[in-house]
Amino acid sequence: MKQDLWSVYCRFSKKERQGIIILLVLTITCAAMPALWEYHTPPAIFLEQDSLFRADVRALRDVYLGNAVASRNMDSGRSKVERFHFDPNMLDTTGWMALGVSRQTAMTIQRYRMKGGRFRRKEDLLRIYGLPPALGKELLPYVSIPAGFKERDTTGLRQLKQRNISYVRRRFPAxxxxxxxxxxxxxxxxxxxxxxxxxxxxxxxxxxxxxxxxxxxxxxxxxxxxxxxxxxxxMNKVSLKKLDINQTDEKSLAQHPYIRYKLARLIVLYRSNHGPFRRLEDLLGIPLVDDSIYRKIELYIKIENSPL
The missing domain is CATH 1.10.150.320 (Photosystem II 12 kDa extrinsic protein)
Structure with missing residues (x-):
């Protein structure tokens, strides 16, 4: 009996063997991926990526150090830039750079406007990230925002939200x-x-x-x-099709989603060694069947003409 149970547990179906082979292939592939990547990736690519990273670091450093550099340039008088009246909501990148704003900060302003940002007051210029405060204060007198500029009109949106719009939800039949x-x-x-x-x-x-x-x-x-x-x-009516565990063969038992192959083999093996089942509860004597499994399958099995 012990030898038969051991052979049942160590025996795999065709689908199970295929699954094991696929799992082994995936495991070997994943383990080999780092070596394959290093083999097929030339070192030049890593050097190029490193140089790009260093360039990004230098650009970020320039943004943080921009305040001090701009202040020194203005104090020493070495940077002579043109001053003119401008509308910050209309000025392009070239215009900002002509005013002495760094290219990085000018691009930051353009991204801010592309996302819907607007300058509504002159003082909004001082809130631009990367713009030196000294330069911002120097440019404030030249900022010219048209008097007709207004904040986005949200009256229509408020009115739309206040309307009592009823949505008809689709209903599905039971x-x-x-x-x-x-x-x-x-x-x-x-x-x-x-x-x-x-x-x-x-x-x-x-x-x-x-x-x-x-x-x-x-x-x-x-x-x-x-x-x-x-x-x-x-669920109006329940009419379940039940399998007679004393008459049904292994293949038919294995096709049931709650029984499957291993349990079907053990049921047939139990019948061969102990004779027909006398009660449904005898299934609990099979090692693979615990209380939770029994509760799932008990409504789908039966015993007709139970032996005394």
Whole structure:
């Protein structure tokens, strides 16, 4: 008996062997990837990436040190730039640079405007990141924002929010999980032809549903989709197809989603060594069957003409 149980546990089906081979191939591939990457990636690429990184660091340093550098340039008089009146909402990058603003800061201003930012007051210029305070104060007298400029008009948006707009939510008909066909399943939100066919096929292999939650066990059905369709699922009548564990062969038992191959082998092996099952609870004598597994399969099995 112990030898038979050992052979059952160490014996794998064709699908299980294929899965083990695929897992081994993936493991070897993942382990070899670093060496393959280093072999096929020339060192020049890493040197180029390093040089780009250093350039970015220098650019960032220039932004942080821009305040001190600009102040020294203005104090020493070495930087003579043109001064003219300008609208900060219309000035391009070249114009900002003509005013003495660094290229990096000018590009920062342009990105700020592209994202919808606007200068509404002169003092907003002092809030620009990377603009030296001394330079900002020097440019304030030249800032000219048109008097007609107003903040974005949000009146229309407020009025739209205040309207009492009623949305008609689509309603779906209630669906009996034990009698609905594929077309009816497809009428539910998030269920296409593939999922509908899987649900029907899963129900047929089980022998019918005895609880709505079993629909969520369908292979490939996301939890979010099941939660979406669950309010429309009903169960009017339960009529389960049951397997006689004393008469059903190993292949037929293995096709049931809750039994599968290993348990089917052990059931047949138990019958061979102990004779026919007398009660359904005798399944608990099989090492693979615990209380949770027994509770799942007890409604799908039966014993006819139980031996005394």
């Amino acid at each position: 669906l009996d999980i034990n009698t609905a066909d594929s077309a009816q399943w497809e009428s539910l939100p998030g269920i296409g032809p593939v999922l509908a066919a899987r649900i029907v096929r899963f129900r047929e292999k089980l022998g019918g549903f005895y609880a709505i939650g079993q629909v969520g066990e369908t292979f490939g059905l996301p939890d979010t989709t099941f939660n979406k369709i669950q309010p429309y699922l009903i």
